[in-house]
Amino acid sequence: EKVEMTKEQRALMKAIVDAYNRHQIPQDVAKKLLQEQYSAEENFLLLTEMATSQVQVLVEFTKNIPGFLSLDREDQIALLKGSTVEAMFLRSAQVFSRKMPNGHTVVLEERIRKSGIPDEFMTPMFNFYKSIGELHMVQEEQAILTAITILMPDRPYVKDHQAVERLQETMLNVLRKLCVLQHPQEQQYFARLLGRLTELRTLSHYHAEMLTSWKMNDHKFTPLLCEIWDVQ
Ligand SMILES: CC(C)c1onc(-c2c(Cl)cccc2Cl)c1COc1ccc(-c2ccc3[nH]c(C(=O)O)cc3c2)cc1
Numbered sequence: 721e722k723v724e725m726t727k728e729q730r731a732l733m734k735a736i737v738d739a740y741n742r743h744q745i746p747q748d749v750a751k752k753l754l755q756e757q758y759s760a761e762e763n764f765l766l767l768t769e770m771a772t773s774q775v776q777v778l779v780e781f782t783k784n785i786p787g788f789l790s791l792d793r794e795d796q797i798a799l800l801k802g803s804t805v806e807a808m809f810l811r812s813a814q815v816f817s818r819k820m821p822n823g824h825t826v827v828l829e830e831r832i833r834k835s836g837i838p839d840e841f842m843t844p845m846f847n848f849y850k851s852i853g854e855l856h857m858v859q860e861e862q863a864i865l866t867a868i869t870i871l872m873p874d875r876p877y878v879k880d881h882q883a884v885e886r887l888q889e890t891m892l893n894v895l896r897k898l899c900v901l902q903h904p905q906e907q908q909y910f911a912r913l914l915g916r917l918t919e920l921r922t923l924s925h926y927h928a929e930m931l932t933s934w935k936m937n938d939h940k941f942t943p944l945l946c947e948i949w950d951v952q
Contacts, residue, residue: 736867
């Protein structure tokens, strides 16, 4: 069928990529990755600060997804709460695959490995980072895949399933064409990308257990993280 994108699809993709690029973790927060000393406590505090900053970035990005703000207000909250962890795994995966020039990748990995996360979650987490890296996604694919993750109709407490499905479907159509255009040799590239979304679900279940084990060891989170992750 016709592969090139319509005018509307190109405009939609541009809006999402611009929002994705506009909303980055402030460099002074990211730079802290290199400065603070290493201790499990310090690492946890730093990762908490990064996660909090990342949630704020994600909320701004989400508000710029065309059509999101016209969804039911409570559904907007349900989508954000349900997708934050998955969107953050995607975002932090891109940091690893982007091979940050200033060595953030190495330091971020170090700090995650030494932040009190039980070992059984490390393996699936870093396997995911590796599998994302191997895809060599272009920025447009990263941005649209993140929007698709956020616009997941079957998140808990979403009332108007159809409205979310319609938005997500529009994004999926753009992503499908983009994958054919960017990776013409790889027939199943689009299917492989969607397969990562399944892996993200598993990671978010692990993450819920990570939160419980952190809570048990009396780790503190910021008010924003407590609200979005229903902690405490
Ligand atoms: C509350 C903290 C301890 C936490 O709980 N779970 C996770 C957690 C974990 Cl480990 C893994 C995956 C998801 C979550 Cl959600 C985290 C830490 O979360 C993040 C840490 C770093 C980043 C992040 C995002 C973008 C970035 N850009 C740069 C840059 O240098 O440009 C650095 C950077 C860091 C995102 C989430």
